[in-house]
Amino acid sequence: MHWPKEYGGQGRSVVDYSIFNEAYGYHSPPSITDRGRNVVGPGLMVIGTEEQKKRFLPAIARLEAITCLGWTEPNAGSDLSAIETTARLDGNDYIINGQKMFISIAHYATHIFMTALTDTSVPKRQGMSLFIVDMRSPGISLSPLISMDGKRINVVYFTDVRVPAANLVGAKNRGFQQLAMTANYERGNVALPAAYQRVFDEFIEFIKHNKIGGRDLTKDPEARHRLADTAIALETWRMICWRVVWLQSQGQLPQAESSMVQLLRKQTTPKVSRLLWELGGPLAQLKEGTRWALMNGKLEYYSQHAFNIHGQGGIAQTKNAIARRGLGLPRQQG
Ligand SMILES: Cc1cc2nc3c(=O)[nH]c(=O)nc-3n(C[C@H](O)[C@H](O)[C@H](O)COP(=O)(O)OP(=O)(O)OC[C@H]3O[C@@H](n4cnc5c(N)ncnc54)[C@H](O)[C@@H]3O)c2cc1C
Incomplete structure (x- = not known):
C-alpha cells in the first residue's frame, strides 16, 4: 500500500499501511509469508538501481516474486559478517559457492536476497556484497530442517551458481553496512x-x-x-x-x-x-x-x-x- 505507484504500490503513507497491517495481524487471515514486502522491497528502494527496482518491485508487490533472506550460515549467525559464501566475478556473471542455514520459506521462494564475499583479500565486513538470486538457477539445492515448532526451514546449497552481475544489489563490498540498514525495515x-x-x-x-x-x-x-x-x-x-x-x-x-x-x-x-x-x-x-x-x-x-x-x-x-x-x-x- 505504501510503495510508490510506479513500483506497484498504491502510494499511500506508511501509517495507512500499518493501520491495515495491524488489523490484518489481529484477524490473521490465511496468508503467504514472504520477506519481499517488508525487507527486500524497502531495501531495494533505497540501495537498488532503477533497473532493479523496475524489475523486482512490481513483482514483489504482486507476490509473483516471493523472496527469502539468505544471511545465516553454519558459522555465521549473530555475526553476519562471518560468512564463507563467495561470489567470484567471471565475465558478466558472478559465480556463487557456499551454504546458507535456517532459511525460512526457501522451499517456495522464487528469489533469495543473500550475502556473499566479493573480495576475500580484505576483512569480511569490507568485502561482502548483497545479491538477489533466482532460486531456479542451476546449482542451487535445498534440504529441509524442521524447527521445534514443527515448521520447515532450510539449508540452501550453492554450487557454481551463475548470477548476472546486474543482480548485485547496492554498492559492491558495502553489503555488510547496507544489510544493517535493510534489516531495520522488518522491525516496525x-x-x-x-x-x-x-x-x-x-x-x-x-x-x-x-x-x-x-x-x-x-x-x-x-x-x-x-x-x-x-x-x-x-x-x-x-x-x-x-x-x-x-x-x-x-x-x-x-x-x-x-x-x-x-x-x-x-x-x-x-x-x-x-x-x-x-x-x-x-x-x-x-x-x-x-x-x-x-x-x-x-x-x-x-x-x-x-x-x-x-x-x-x-x-x-x-x-x-x-x-x-x-x-x-x-x-x-x-
Ligand atoms: C525459525 C528460524 C528461522 C530463521 N530464518 C532465517 C532466514 O530466513 N534467513 C536467515 O538468514 N536466517 C534465519 N534464521 C537464522 C537466525 O537469524 C539465526 O539463528 C540468528 O541470527 C542467530 O544465529 P545462531 O543461531 O547461529 O546463534 P549464535 O550466533 O550462535 O548465538 C547463540 C547465542 O549466543 C549469543 N551471542 C552470540 N554472539 C553474541 C555476542 N557478541 N554478544 C552477546 N551474546 C552473543 C546469542 O544472543 C544467542 O543467545 C532463522 C532461525 C530460526 C530459528
Missing part, C-alpha cells in the same frame, strides 16, 4: 503484536466463561497480576512498533527504536506463550483437532512460539545495539 511490524494481542484477548474471554482445572482464573490474584503484567508488555511492544512506523513516516531510519522492537518481541512473545501454557494447564498442550484441546489448540500453537526468539541476534546483542545506537555508548569490548 505492527502485525505481530496484534496477532499476540488477539490470542491474549481470546484467552481473557475464554476464562471469563470457563474454569480451568476447576479454577476461576478471573478471581485468582496471581493469575490476575500475570495477566495485567502481560497486557502492559503487549501494549508497550505495540507502542514502540508504532513509534518506528511514525519515525519512518517522517523519513527517518530508526535504528535504536528498531532494536527496541526486536527486544520487546523477544521478551513479550515467550511471556505470552508461557502465560497461556501455564495458566491453561495440561490441556493447553494439546494440539488443534485433539478432543480436549483448549481454544481448539490455539494455546498449544502459540506456546510453541516461545522458542522462536533467535532471529536477528539474541537478547544480549539487541541490548548492546540499543546501548550503542540509542545511548551512544561505546562498542562493548571482548
